[in-house]
Amino acid sequence: MLLNDRKFKILQAIVNDYIETAEPIGSRTIAKKYSLGISSATIRNEMSDLEDMGLIGQLHTSSGRVPSEKGYRFYVDSMMKSRALSVDEALFLQRMIIDNIGHAEYMIQETAKALSRLTNYPAIVSEPFLKKTTIKHIQLVPLDEKSLLLVLVTDTKTVKNQIVNLPSDTRSSGAPGYETLTRLSAILNRHIAGKSIRDISRDIIDKMLAQFAENAHVLMPVLGIIADMIKAEDDVRVYTSGIKNILAFPEFAEKSKAEAIFHALEDRESLFAILDQGRANFARHQANASREGIQIIIGAENTLDLLKACSLIKANYTIDNGTGCIALIGPMRMDYTQAVSVLSGILQNMQQVIEALGLRNEVQNQ
Amino acid sequence: MLLNDRKFKILQAIVNDYIETAEPIGSRTIAKKYSLGISSATIRNEMSDLEDMGLIGQLHTSSGRVPSEKGYRFYVDSMMKSRALSVDEALFLQRMIIDNIGHAEYMIQETAKALSRLTNYPAIVSEPFLKKTTIKHIQLVPLDEKSLLLVLVTDTKTVKNQIVNLPSDTRSSGAPGYETLTRLSAILNRHIAGKSIRDISRDIIDKMLAQFAENAHVLMPVLGIIADMIKAEDDVRVYTSGIKNILAFPEFAEKSKAEAIFHALEDRESLFAILDQGRANFARHQANASREGIQIIIGAENTLDLLKACSLIKANYTIDNGTGCIALIGPMRMDYTQAVSVLSGILQNMQQVIEALGLRNEVQNQ
DNA sequence: GTTAGCACTCGTCGGTGTCGAGTGCTAACG
DNA sequence: CGTTAGCACTCGACACCGACGAGTGCTAAC
Numbered sequence: 001m002l003l004n005d006r007k008f009k010i011l012q013a014i015v016n017d018y019i020e021t022a023e024p025i026g027s028r029t030i031a032k033k034y035s036l037g038i039s040s041a042t043i044r045n046e047m048s049d050l051e052d053m054g055l056i057g058q059l060h061t062s063s064g065r066v067p068s069e070k071g072y073r074f075y076v077d078s079m080m081k082s083r084a085l086s087v088d089e090a091l092f093l094q095r096m097i098i099d100n101i102g103h104a105e106y107m108i109q110e111t112a113k114a115l116s117r118l119t120n121y122p123a124i125v126s127e128p129f130l131k132k133t134t135i136k137h138i139q140l141v142p143l144d145e146k147s148l149l150l151v152l153v154t155d156t157k158t159v160k161n162q163i164v165n166l167p168s169d170t171r172s173s174g175a176p177g178y179e180t181l182t183r184l185s186a187i188l189n190r191h192i193a194g195k196s197i198r199d200i201s202r203d204i205i206d207k208m209l210a211q212f213a214e215n216a217h218v219l220m221p222v223l224g225i226i227a228d229m230i231k232a233e234d235d236v237r238v239y240t241s242g243i244k245n246i247l248a249f250p251e252f253a254e255k256s257k258a259e260a261i262f263h264a265l266e267d268r269e270s271l272f273a274i275l276d277q278g279r280a281n282f283a284r285h286q287a288n289a290s291r292e293g294i295q296i297i298i299g300a301e302n303t304l305d306l307l308k309a310c311s312l313i314k315a316n317y318t319i320d321n322g323t324g325c326i327a328l329i330g331p332m333r334m335d336y337t338q339a340v341s342v343l344s345g346i347l348q349n350m351q352q353v354i355e356a357l358g359l360r361n362e363v364q365n366q
Numbered sequence: 367m368l369l370n371d372r373k374f375k376i377l378q379a380i381v382n383d384y385i386e387t388a389e390p391i392g393s394r395t396i397a398k399k400y401s402l403g404i405s406s407a408t409i410r411n412e413m414s415d416l417e418d419m420g421l422i423g424q425l426h427t428s429s430g431r432v433p434s435e436k437g438y439r440f441y442v443d444s445m446m447k448s449r450a451l452s453v454d455e456a457l458f459l460q461r462m463i464i465d466n467i468g469h470a471e472y473m474i475q476e477t478a479k480a481l482s483r484l485t486n487y488p489a490i491v492s493e494p495f496l497k498k499t500t501i502k503h504i505q506l507v508p509l510d511e512k513s514l515l516l517v518l519v520t521d522t523k524t525v526k527n528q529i530v531n532l533p534s535d536t537r538s539s540g541a542p543g544y545e546t547l548t549r550l551s552a553i554l555n556r557h558i559a560g561k562s563i564r565d566i567s568r569d570i571i572d573k574m575l576a577q578f579a580e581n582a583h584v585l586m587p588v589l590g591i592i593a594d595m596i597k598a599e600d601d602v603r604v605y606t607s608g609i610k611n612i613l614a615f616p617e618f619a620e621k622s623k624a625e626a627i628f629h630a631l632e633d634r635e636s637l638f639a640i641l642d643q644g645r646a647n648f649a650r651h652q653a654n655a656s657r658e659g660i661q662i663i664i665g666a667e668n669t670l671d672l673l674k675a676c677s678l679i680k681a682n683y684t685i686d687n688g689t690g691c692i693a694l695i696g697p698m699r700m701d702y703t704q705a706v707s708v709l710s711g712i713l714q715n716m717q718q719v720i721e722a723l724g725l726r727n728e729v730q731n732q
Numbered sequence: 733g734t735t736a737g738c739a740c741t742c743g744t745c746g747g748t749g750t751c752g753a754g755t756g757c758t759a760a761c762g
Numbered sequence: 763c764g765t766t767a768g769c770a771c772t773c774g775a776c777a778c779c780g781a782c783g784a785g786t787g788c789t790a791a792c
Contacts, residue, residue, distance in 0.1 A: 024785090026786085027786080028784075038734080038735095041735050041737090042735070044785090044786070045733095045787095047786090058785090060741085061740095061741055062741045062784075063741095063786090064784075064786095137508065139517065141503055141517060142503065143503070143519065149519060149525060153507065153509065163525075178552070178555075186544070189544075244609075244632065247624060247628065259614070390753095392755080393755080394754075395754095404766095405767080407766050408765060410754090410756075411764095411765085413755090426773065427756095427771095428755050428756095428774085429753085429754065429755090430754065
């Protein structure tokens, strides 16, 4: 699509103004507000052309013009200026890096919070989808007579723990003591560290049972819980933040619309559906792929009916054996410039934290 | 306050109807809808009396009547029937108990979810406020050359873990190995298990330093992190669920009101302020104390301006060395009967989970 | 090609009238 | 004396109307 310079400027004025005010904008207003050096009548003619091209539209005859989806698409692809982060934003992100180092578990939640806080749009962040979690280290810790604590470190340095309740009908009175547990931990590590849950064969279990000797009754509950924990680890979680921000947008003034979105953003399944739909569109709009992999999906480009009136800005991030997703939702007239710059800032931020945590390349050679 | 039987029934009809419909109700409607066997004119006379007593009011002359705060108070104190849980509700709670056994950490979040799900009111649940967390067990787990994992079990069986990054300028190359860490863990346990962070004296640290010998450089980072973790443990967290439900109430139709509540329910500080205000009111309305310690705070009885138009139903729950709080928020015309029965069901539920986790009396004698 | 002018459209806003639900008061009834 | 029917009155909700203004398209003149 090719636009002459004047049409370009007028379209830009319309989109910017609408992003800011959410009101249809007329020719006279453009002439007054933006000094383009042409009269409102000329602008009217140009606007008429832009409407013919499908870039703008009007809600009814004789209201001002509003960008169409195609108009937003054009704006995003061709006239959006990339903006550097403001000092405040950059400082905020810096602080976040510092706070998060050493807290891999919270980083993802914090990222969602930061995103919505900086942009005032609802944010969604999913944990990385890992191909196959492997066990890095196991430790049994004594608790009391009837139970012990199982601590599990996975190859992503995620740490899980759970209480193991021992069967009460065991011969030996009570749980094994500290020294015994240390010995049992060593046996467990020798046999299953570095393996995924599928790799634990009957053969290995038998060997361990033999070595556990009089403590054999401890092994099965422990293995069962390890399996559960690894399964839970393979379950990707999603976090949202700033959902209430949608109340501030006039396009969601009707409570029913706001409620529909609220509902979707509280439900795990629909969150995944939202994040997932990017894939189909990715090929279609190559222009965005260039922007550090940040995708912008506008209005009806969304495959979910629920989002037909919204825009979605999303990107993937990578931890060496999996990728997660991070996204912002807003009305179609969202401030793409700001949202994209913040999102790309956060992506860099996450990368730094991930590197600081040493998750990058050292995991395989444990 | 004494009401004759007819006034009693009329007031009950007004409150019930208003809870259900959120519309002012007139004498004719009462006569038709509730078969009290008296005419609308008689009802008008009685309503006039009820208004003089301050139990009901009207928004403007010639609109129907609406319960006043005093009216709700009377309703809650004298005419609310206690209702048994429905089969569905009971089953839902049963399931929750099963799911939560062994997951002390999630129980509180799950409780908030269950509350809001069963009542359709926003729920707030705070973690127990513990007087002084003590260390029950410490375990050091090897991770890699530069770091190790510290696992801490406290007297509430909460388990925390954090990665300890060792100073890189240490003489000995890399972190201690598995056997060494096991030995160091034993030293730590011998000296500080059963103590709170304040009890760890300079003297104890010196002794441990001596025993750590060539691994002394590991001790200080570890102790620093233990202090942080205990401090974080003493920080009570609060969870909310179902905030979006307020959108369904006509009294929050104006977005600005809904937004104010949203804001308060997303902010930790104001959540505590909400939960805290019960104390002052507790003495005032003894009548409620009888209902298993469930308090009902209506409208202006709230000390927070924000809640002057709301009601709050709250209760405390106890784990042996601390108490937490659990609450529901709704419009003044909330369905007190249902809310109270669900809340009391959940309280019993929590008690069962707590007992199943063995947190009750066995903790002290570790 | 640009602009001024004009007729036309349509949503918004204030004013007006009607309708219905509600009330209080009074008088009649058992 | 308590209860009820009837009546006048109040007031919000709603529909209707006209004025106003922001906006458009079209045409003619510059």
